[in-house]
Amino acid sequence: MRYLEVTVPEGNRRAVLDILEDEGIDYVVGDETSDRAYDAVVRFPVPTRAVEPILDRLKRAGIGDESTVVVIDAETVVSERFATLREQYRTGGQTGSRTSRQVLRTKADELTPPVPVYATMLLISAVVATAGLLADSPAVVIGAMVIAPLLGPALAANVGIVTGDDRLRRTGFRYQLTGVTLVIVASIGLATLARFAGLEPAGVDIVVATELQERVAPNVFSLAVALGAGIAGILSLTRGFSEAIVGVMIAAALIPPAAAVGITVAWGMYGAALGAAILVVVNVLSINLAALGTLWIAGYRPQGLFEVSPTRRPTAVYATIFAVGLLVLAAPLAGVTVLEFQTTQLESAAESEAEAVLADPAYDDRTLEDVAVELDDDYPIQSVDRVVVTVAGPDAEPEPGLADDLAAAIEPPGEERLPIEVQYVVSERRGLENP
Structure with missing residues (x-):
């Protein structure tokens, strides 16, 4: 009431x-x-x-x-x-x-903090997220999401669009752009200090060693988080759900990828930085598109027949911009998804072929330990580099003819055959041999 x-x-x-x-x-x-x-x-x-x-x-x-x-x-x-x-x-x-349109504007405005508070909280979030990614600590990364005040700007921009509030729209978009840029710049600074201070071991692939892998080579399933965050954000605003929980969801789509951009730039991995940057932009577009669509479907727009038409046009324009940008930038994500599918198929087929080869009586003392398909470092769109077959046995000496047999049996898709690398490990003794 x-x-x-x-x-x-x-x-x-x-x-x-x-x-x-x-x-x-x-x-x-x-x-x-x-x-x-x-x-x-x-x-x-x-x-x-x-x-x-x-x-x-x-x-x-x-x-x-x-x-x-x-x-x-x-x-x-x-x-x-x-x-x-x-x-x-x-x-x-x-x-x-639902919340009335007039109250909705006020709530969206109130969720957008003053610039000093917004900048300070984002700087803290950027530092925590960067440290969490470098330390490979999911708990620390989650902590960075909790304190990031990104819910208000994401919702304010789209509430401003559908209700014809130009001030609210401009404020929302300005805060989003400033916030993401601030996180990237802060992450570059902190990651550069970490690199030259020797806090990360030299010669280690920083992407593989930390939580960066899924952010620098994202797949299309990454869109689900951002789209869900945009819809949940509007529902929290209009139906009275917990804004704090939804804010964490929006931060999860933006803060870690933005920090990943900064880290990979500091390490000079510009291809990986491009992949993370694409994910950031795709998530921003997804959140705004989902929020805008949810608001319009819920019927939030200026009152009166004469006000709907002028507001419908900018809403359609923004929705088109978001959708087209999303489709264009989602292409690399689709490429990564296809590669992951092909890699899984290749790994499964290679494992079956390797088991068949090792079933030969000539290799009775050898067992298959693992089959892994390794990718190259050409981020964000990688390709299969080699197939590594790990074989266990009584010693780590190469088995004559085994590498050739495995290479002949494993036929990866494509015109060029991929290198097959065989690694030997000593199997553990499981009991004493009979005298």
């Missing part, structure tokens, strides 16, 4: 009261005694679902942006007329218990 207080401009008192009477609303009218051009102050309780349609009717009656409208949460209302009104909006044409 909500309690509204509305200042009525001169000449609009009768029109406003007629609307409230028509809706069956109990109200209290007080004369406005200031020197401003107001005639009265009207106060009345309404069900939550009724806030938006009633304010829309009042706006058409002359309650414009120059008037003051205060919406307050009400604990309870004891009134027969209010009970009838609540039942009317419960069973009438209203769908769902």
